[in-house]
Amino acid sequence: MQKLFSQIETIHPISPAAAKALSLIGKEVSFSKGRNIQEIGHTCKTLYFVKKGVVRIYYFKEAIDITESFEFENAFVARAESLFTGKPSRKAIQAIEDTTLIAIDADKMFGQFDTHPDLERLFRKIIETSYVHTVNRIESLQFNTAEERYKALLKAAPDVLKRIPLKYVASYLGITQVSLSRIRGIK
Amino acid sequence: MQKLFSQIETIHPISPAAAKALSLIGKEVSFSKGRNIQEIGHTCKTLYFVKKGVVRIYYFKEAIDITESFEFENAFVARAESLFTGKPSRKAIQAIEDTTLIAIDADKMFGQFDTHPDLERLFRKIIETSYVHTVNRIESLQFNTAEERYKALLKAAPDVLKRIPLKYVASYLGITQVSLSRIRGIK
DNA sequence: GTGATTATTTATCATATGATAAATCTTTTC
DNA sequence: GAAAAGATTTATCATATGATAAATAATCAC
Numbered sequence: 114m115q116k117l118f119s120q121i122e123t124i125h126p127i128s129p130a131a132a133k134a135l136s137l138i139g140k141e142v143s144f145s146k147g148r149n150i151q152e153i154g155h156t157c158k159t160l161y162f163v164k165k166g167v168v169r170i171y172y173f174k175e176a177i178d179i180t181e182s183f184e185f186e187n188a189f190v191a192r193a194e195s196l197f198t199g200k201p202s203r204k205a206i207q208a209i210e211d212t213t214l215i216a217i218d219a220d221k222m223f224g225q226f227d228t229h230p231d232l233e234r235l236f237r238k239i240i241e242t243s244y245v246h247t248v249n250r251i252e253s254l255q256f257n258t259a260e261e262r263y264k265a266l267l268k269a270a271p272d273v274l275k276r277i278p279l280k281y282v283a284s285y286l287g288i289t290q291v292s293l294s295r296i297r298g299i300k
Numbered sequence: 301m302q303k304l305f306s307q308i309e310t311i312h313p314i315s316p317a318a319a320k321a322l323s324l325i326g327k328e329v330s331f332s333k334g335r336n337i338q339e340i341g342h343t344c345k346t347l348y349f350v351k352k353g354v355v356r357i358y359y360f361k362e363a364i365d366i367t368e369s370f371e372f373e374n375a376f377v378a379r380a381e382s383l384f385t386g387k388p389s390r391k392a393i394q395a396i397e398d399t400t401l402i403a404i405d406a407d408k409m410f411g412q413f414d415t416h417p418d419l420e421r422l423f424r425k426i427i428e429t430s431y432v433h434t435v436n437r438i439e440s441l442q443f444n445t446a447e448e449r450y451k452a453l454l455k456a457a458p459d460v461l462k463r464i465p466l467k468y469v470a471s472y473l474g475i476t477q478v479s480l481s482r483i484r485g486i487k
Numbered sequence: 488g489t490g491a492t493t494a495t496t497t498a499t500c501a502t503a504t505g506a507t508a509a510a511t512c513t514t515t516t517c
Numbered sequence: 518g519a520a521a522a523g524a525t526t527t528a529t530c531a532t533a534t535g536a537t538a539a540a541t542a543a544t545c546a547c
Binding site for chain 2: 174254
């Protein structure tokens, strides 16, 4: 879990006691490429940290597979709309490469917040960062053309285009795979 | 500030001491219709609570006015991408009706978190709720047609269409005003 | 209340993206 | 390493939405 704690250090350093408590909650889990880490219909009770690999959150809209987001090494992943509401999620989390994560039981972690306020603060900062990302993403989807979104992604996260199949990138950008291919063709 | 504390009660009740601390930080402010509450280029250091009225967050993309979001009575408003990063915001907050808000100085409030962890928890829950909204909004923008988005808004928040000029609603939905008018025309 | 301003709708034409199908190219499996 | 499965590209046609302009309707200011 060294990698998790190094990452935490960059977000909000926590006391040794809080780190100890967290380390007792986190469990390392691995999933091979293509496997679902959490299934559709399951209520999200876990915060994941990506140690190695890449995952995506996806769902189906009228039988069409839509990728909501990708997360790479050192990122945290959860289906917020389920974790924070207690409702079953219509979304799944899937390993895009062979992936190793630290699974943190959310209820157990929340249970430590009274004892370790620094853990709560860390968690808050993680959520704040995710929130800022979604706000920026809305801006991109709201009024940029598909081509602008593709180029912005290419610039902001070239890794996505190297490690993620284009069919997943397309729906992430809010377009069909054929459109993405066409956009890429224009040089 | 009664209204603020009633709303807090529904999110996460706080101790009288925390409420007292918060009440010393909050200041009631009013803006007449059309006035900017915070300007573009300003770094957001304030969390607002809407006591009466409606506000929107907006920005310009190539001289076109784009509404990012609306907030009505009992909602909290802040420009997250600025408040949580410390960078100047490209967005403004504007009163759409004559509006009264409670302005909460963010740094002062953050400064109370060590003393009042319940205040931090309340704030975290506010952010979590906002985050869930943005995640759902992304889903809507990512693959729903303009017509689907309009109908969903009509169903989820009919108030928006009653109280907000359509030109603002259009950009909020990610379409032009002319398109929105066309969609509304189809019955 | 009247004129001026602003918001909304309607019309026409242009274009980006979708849908479908088929042709390549790549990866997986045995 | 050959066959099968899956991913990507290319092509064609259809359509939703954009851009622009002009007509109407609503609101505001005095």
